[in-house]
Amino acid sequence: MSLTLSDEQRALQETAADFLAAHTNARKEADADAELWSRIVELGWAAVQVPEDFDGLGLGAVELALLMEEMGRRLARTPFLANVVLAQTALLQVGTAEAQQGALAALAYGERTATLILGPGLDAEPASLSVKARRDGEGWVLAGEAAQVLDDGLLTHAYVAARIEEAPGVALFELAADAAGLTRTPLDVFDLTRPQARWTFADVRVGAEARVDDPARVLAGLARTRVLAALQLAAEQVGGAAQCLQLAVDYTKERVQFGKPVASFQAVKHRVAEMMVCMETARSTVRGVAARVAQGVQGNGLDEAALAAEVAAARVQATEAYRYCAQEAIQLHGGVGFTWEYDPQLHFKRAHWASQWFGPTRDWREALAAHLLDAA
Amino acid sequence: MSMNEQEFRQEVAGWMATHLTGRFACLKHRGGPGDEEAYPALRKEWEQELAAGGWVGLGWPKAHGGRDLPLALQLAFHEEYVRAGGPGRIGHIGETLMAPTLIALGTPAQQARFLPGIREGHEYWAQGYSEPGAGSDLAAITTRCWQDEDGRWRLQGQKVWTSLAHESDWVFVIARSTPGSVGREGLSFLLVPLDQPGVDIHPIRQMTGEAEFNSVFFDGAVTEADCIIGKPGEGWKVAMALLGFERGVSTLGQQMHFIHELKLVVDVARGNGAARDPAIRQRIADAWVGLQGLRYNGLRMLEEDTGSTTVRPEALIYKYAWSNWHRELGQLAMDVIGVAGDVRSHDDAVRRLQQVFFFSRADTIYAGTNEIQLNIIAERGLGMPRA
Numbered sequence: 001m002s003l004t005l006s007d008e009q010r011a012l013q014e015t016a017a018d019f020l021a022a023h024t025n026a027r028k029e030a031d032a033d034a035e036l037w038s039r040i041v042e043l044g045w046a047a048v049q050v051p052e053d054f055d056g057l058g059l060g061a062v063e064l065a066l067l068m069e070e071m072g073r074r075l076a077r078t079p080f081l082a083n084v085v086l087a088q089t090a091l092l093q094v095g096t097a098e099a100q101q102g103a104l105a106a107l108a109y110g111e112r113t114a115t116l117i118l119g120p121g122l123d124a125e126p127a128s129l130s131v132k133a134r135r136d137g138e139g140w141v142l143a144g145e146a147a148q149v150l151d152d153g154l155l156t157h158a159y160v161a162a163r164i165e166e167a168p169g170v171a172l173f174e175l176a177a178d179a180a181g182l183t184r185t186p187l188d189v190f191d192l193t194r195p196q197a198r199w200t201f202a203d204v205r206v207g208a209e210a211r212v213d214d215p216a217r218v219l220a221g222l223a224r225t226r227v228l229a230a231l232q233l234a235a236e237q238v239g240g241a242a243q244c245l246q247l248a249v250d251y252t253k254e255r256v257q258f259g260k261p262v263a264s265f266q267a268v269k270h271r272v273a274e275m276m277v278c279m280e281t282a283r284s285t286v287r288g289v290a291a292r293v294a295q296g297v298q299g300n301g302l303d304e305a306a307l308a309a310e311v312a313a314a315r316v317q318a319t320e321a322y323r324y325c326a327q328e329a330i331q332l333h334g335g336v337g338f339t340w341e342y343d344p345q346l347h348f349k350r351a352h353w354a355s356q357w358f359g360p361t362r363d364w365r366e367a368l369a370a371h372l373l374d375a376a
Numbered sequence: 377m378s379m380n381e382q383e384f385r386q387e388v389a390g391w392m393a394t395h396l397t398g399r400f401a402c403l404k405h406r407g408g409p410g411d412e413e414a415y416p417a418l419r420k421e422w423e424q425e426l427a428a429g430g431w432v433g434l435g436w437p438k439a440h441g442g443r444d445l446p447l448a449l450q451l452a453f454h455e456e457y458v459r460a461g462g463p464g465r466i467g468h469i470g471e472t473l474m475a476p477t478l479i480a481l482g483t484p485a486q487q488a489r490f491l492p493g494i495r496e497g498h499e500y501w502a503q504g505y506s507e508p509g510a511g512s513d514l515a516a517i518t519t520r521c522w523q524d525e526d527g528r529w530r531l532q533g534q535k536v537w538t539s540l541a542h543e544s545d546w547v548f549v550i551a552r553s554t555p556g557s558v559g560r561e562g563l564s565f566l567l568v569p570l571d572q573p574g575v576d577i578h579p580i581r582q583m584t585g586e587a588e589f590n591s592v593f594f595d596g597a598v599t600e601a602d603c604i605i606g607k608p609g610e611g612w613k614v615a616m617a618l619l620g621f622e623r624g625v626s627t628l629g630q631q632m633h634f635i636h637e638l639k640l641v642v643d644v645a646r647g648n649g650a651a652r653d654p655a656i657r658q659r660i661a662d663a664w665v666g667l668q669g670l671r672y673n674g675l676r677m678l679e680e681d682t683g684s685t686t687v688r689p690e691a692l693i694y695k696y697a698w699s700n701w702h703r704e705l706g707q708l709a710m711d712v713i714g715v716a717g718d719v720r721s722h723d724d725a726v727r728r729l730q731q732v733f734f735f736s737r738a739d740t741i742y743a744g745t746n747e748i749q750l751n752i753i754a755e756r757g758l759g760m761p762r763a
């Protein structure tokens with residue numbers, strides 16, 4: 001395993017950094033940035049983790065994490081998380097070969113844009129799923145409500161994990177975002193860069209082919225999807241934290257009080273140094289775990305418990321780093337840090353969003369504690 | 377040399393199993409910071425045993441009697457060594473600080489004179505940087521040195537906090553060779569024998585109760601004319617180069633100790649029921665999380681192109697990160713142990729954790745205090761202006 005980026009990986013990272021710096025506008029007050037999304041698709045980023053057999057680029061967790069880090073830095077408002085990190089990953093982890101054949105390329109090249117619906121905050125526990133499916137002749141009927149879905153208005157499809165009566169108790173359905181009986185109500189969210197909607201399923205009828213999971217893999221596969229996606233979210237959090245640090249450093253170097261830049265006061269220096277310590281530590285862990293995941297894919301696969309533990313480490317560090325860096329970025333900007341105009345508030349809201357979705361850190365820690373302490 | 381890592385690990389483990397036995401058995405998991413008073417004489421014999429086995433100077437060039445092993449194998453050695461309970465290395469200042477400095481900056485004669493003693497475990501070294509008036513502000517040192525007519529160097533002054541000086545044969549010293557100079561100018565880097573009338577070593581008792589460091593007084597102490605690394609006046613440069621070696625592979629070896637210590641905490645918690653306390657569970661998880669951060673950060677640090685001149689953030693933050701993690705682990709360990717922690721334990725595991733609790737207070741002081749580390753990170757890593 002190596003943490004050193006290859007030349008190709010470095011090039012991807014640089015392109016992403018330059019492109020997003022030039023083309024992202026986190027403050028545009030519309031649901032989605034359709035133009036940014038279509039350019040991202042043109043650049044091939046949505047095809048990164050799709051295997052070559054499905055016409056994808058066949059790269060892996062490391063490349064995806066580099067992209068997520070840059071997108072987190074710029075708060076890019078696109079369906080990348082929903083479509084690539086969630087929907088594609090779910091399809092790769094639990095989809096039948098037929099379903100993968102039918103949809104992966106479409107998700108990779110913009111013909112389709114999908115989200116993934118699990119339990120609240122993307123909980124993958126079967127008991128947390130709020131949509132139920134029952135058989136209806138050859139097909140199925142979906143009923144229930146998903147209170148908060150990642151939905152920025154650009155979606156064409158969704159993959160919905162629903163509870164079913166028969167074993168294994170959960171199935172994954174593919175449906176159009178404008179299916180009859182489905183109501184999408186946009187929510188009034190604080191983090192405007194991550195739009196959400198409430199999805200109400202009033203007996204949504206789908207055909208038999210809409211069920212896309214392999215029942216033998218659906219439970220473990222959805223759990224793994226959540227873990228792999230949490231690692232990518234951690235990469236995004238690191239990018240956000242890095243940007244908060246950058247904003248704080250740049251601002252304090254410019255701002256003069258008591259006749260000198262406030263950056264020269266030791267209390268300020270120590271604060272930014274602490275930000276750098278937690279952000280860089282999280283970055284090391286995210287890169288390292290992503291490299292292990294990539295190696296696992298090439299080799300025999302990383303054991304589930306070990307994977308979950310490693311991702312927990314990345315997730316906890318990245319969450320704490322982003323929260324801390326966002327909070328301190330506001331503080332070190334003084335009054336302007338409290339305004340709508342300046343960027344720290346955008347990160348503060350994103351950092352909070354990210355700390356709750358995919359489960360709070362106390363749950364990841366408790367899972368780790370169980371792994372470390374309760375084993376026979 | 378093409379050596380398979382798996383075979384190499386087996387070789388180390390096999391060697392340890394057959395050598396860390398008999399009279400050396402009592403050394404298992406002993407020694408190291410906070411436990412340096414454990415069997416110092418026997419630990420020196422152990423260094424010689426290691427040397428005879430070919431386990432000292434693994435990364436040194438072959439020309440200097442090393443084995444020139446790649447990083448991965450050096451790491452593998454450290455891991456297997458700690459796994460087998462290998463004792464704290466009493467020769468580490470020589471092997472990991474003095475030797476690389478000699479190899480990088482010493483003359484061939486100096487290399488021939490000093491490297492074999494370090495490698496074979498016959499000569500031990502101490503580090504004479506700090507003084508009563510020069511701690512964080514190291515460039516404030518006032519110990520003087522000058523040359524007699526025959527060229528021999530003489531020293532006058534005092535060093536302090538000199539770890540293991542009482543167990544050492546030599547000390548490397550930075551001293552002021554240009555009278556009236558201030559700061560980083562006018563310093564020289566000298567190698568000084570400790571066993572001589574002009575040197576007086578006074579142990580200082582630490583908060584742990586042990587005396588692992590000392591005051592070292594030089595009163596006209598002497599060393600040979602060629603016992604200087606670099607030229608007179610270049611002492612600061614040499615001293616800093618030496619500190620650069622502090623972040624070598626041995627740092628990752630240290631992580632194996634951390635893993636072992638966390639495992640001890642887990643064992644104690646499972647044994648006494650603390651493992652059921654939700655707050656303790658969160659903290660143990662956090663300790664493990666922190667350890668992964670150190671591990672991946674350490675790997676990133678060692679892997680990155682060492683020739684690159686750009687600032688390497690992971691290297692800048694490492695000392696601050698590990699020392700604070702370790703200090704926190706010590707606190708966690710004692711919270712897990714509970715009331716019994718206040719009594720000096722004879723249980724090996726608990727005793728080790730008690731040492732971690734107390735000794736880790738020093739981790740955030742030596743090799744650059746927390747505050748100095750944060751200054752360095754801010755100024756070098758982020759370009760924050762000096763006051």
Ligand SMILES: Cc1cc2nc3c(=O)[nH]c(=O)nc-3n(C[C@H](O)[C@H](O)[C@H](O)COP(=O)(O)OP(=O)(O)OC[C@H]3O[C@@H](n4cnc5c(N)ncnc54)[C@H](O)[C@@H]3O)c2cc1C
Nearest residue numbers: 503504505506511512537538539738741742743745747748
């Ligand atoms: C266990 C142990 C072993 C040691 N072994 C050795 C050894 O073998 N050889 C050797 O040469 N030295 C050794 N040292 C000495 C060590 O390097 C010094 O203790 C250290 O550099 C700090 O110096 P000081 O003790 O004089 O503290 P001071 O520099 O006096 O610091 C006191 C406090 O002031 C803070 N401070 C100082 N300057 C600043 C600043 N600019 N900004 C903000 N805060 C500041 C410090 O962070 C600290 O909190 C050892 C120390 C310990 C504890």
